Amino acid sequence: MKDNIHQVSIPVIKRLPRYHRYLEELKNLGIVRISSKELSTRMGLTASQIRQDLNCFGGFGQQGYGYNIEQLYNEIGAILGLNNKTKAIMIGAGNLGHAIATHIHFDNRGFDLIGIFDNNPAVIGTKVGGKTVMSSYDLEEFCLKEKPVVAILCIPAEYAAENADKLVSLGIKGFWNFTQYDLVHRYQNVAVENVHLSDSLMTLCYQVKEINNSCEE
Amino acid sequence: MKDNIHQVSIPVIKRLPRYHRYLEELKNLGIVRISSKELSTRMGLTASQIRQDLNCFGGFGQQGYGYNIEQLYNEIGAILGLNNKTKAIMIGAGNLGHAIATHIHFDNRGFDLIGIFDNNPAVIGTKVGGKTVMSSYDLEEFCLKEKPVVAILCIPAEYAAENADKLVSLGIKGFWNFTQYDLVHRYQNVAVENVHLSDSLMTLCYQVKEINNSCEE
DNA sequence: TAGATTGTTAATCGATTAACAATC
């Protein structure tokens, strides 16, 4: 590992999961080593970028040889913290929450989903991904006892602010935010990862329009 | 509108939906005008950036006054193409597809979801968001007749490549890709907007770890 | 007119790419 003095930039971090995916695939193909050049061709980026990215964390390669795929795969997994079992809770078990809870493999991604909460009586008590949905009234007691670190927000935007404030006061250090609401810049020392689905869809709308325009010309 | 000669950069496009959201909120509060300075404070960015971003598309403001909120809101909506009714189909009506189909307001985002397909007999024929799920066998005929422009991929990664190839051959010009699979760089003149949920979660994993580290020191 | 605030040009900052000496 290298000096942790200046922290790694966001663009680099965002590329790590993609490296991890490609390396997993190569590993499963039984390939042992790869050069930055070869990997760059497969991934559609430059060899320079790969080497720069990896050297933010240390020298994982070997001159004249390249990188050992399995080793690099494990290193990146460790950097991301995928072997952790960070306790996570989900707030909101509607359509989206339900899908996220059952669709995502939290254990492979460094998390342990330990509780799901909702305030809708029709949902409380039902099973979602093998877990019984709890009432929001029991959230505080649960947090004091279980000390979850991350909260997944799958609630309507209008409840996001109050819920987030409460959760931070209960010790939450990170949000996976599926809400329209802008959580970033609100808290000190709290990580926020936004999944703004509507924003993403609008971006696609623009792009498709642009392609249509350029084709018509 | 301004010269369309050099196209607008991706970072700018990605910020447009956020502007749109803030302006909608301001509009609903009944506020009529806003300066780039005031908006920048609310959004946590610089006034310069806002003015630069907006001037990619034309001069919507007025010196000494600022921007008319309703007008700017409408302009950005028009730039994004939110008034379009681009025909979209969904491939895969599992947990995630079901949630996306019912959770997203496609009509406000420039799209019209006209068909949902799956190859699971247990799902075919059921209703999702008021629409009957069709069999994948009928996809080709449907596309030839209805000419959808965008496909939403909510299928396992291993089926992504074959489905995407087929859909492109059937005239699809854009993907909203919820698959692990990397669609970008595969096709000419096809827009791809990725929602890599697992990647996003891994990024959060890293960030939470970093916060913990810095707090312990 | 004076004050405010834009549109736009210039300066800065950061991220990506290229180059190459180090070394396996």
Next chain:
DNA sequence: TAGATTGTTAATCGATTAACAATC
């Protein structure tokens, strides 16, 4: 040893920020 490929420094590119003249 010679060839290959890294780690790292230097050059380039692009995006963000600052400055200011134009103008409402």
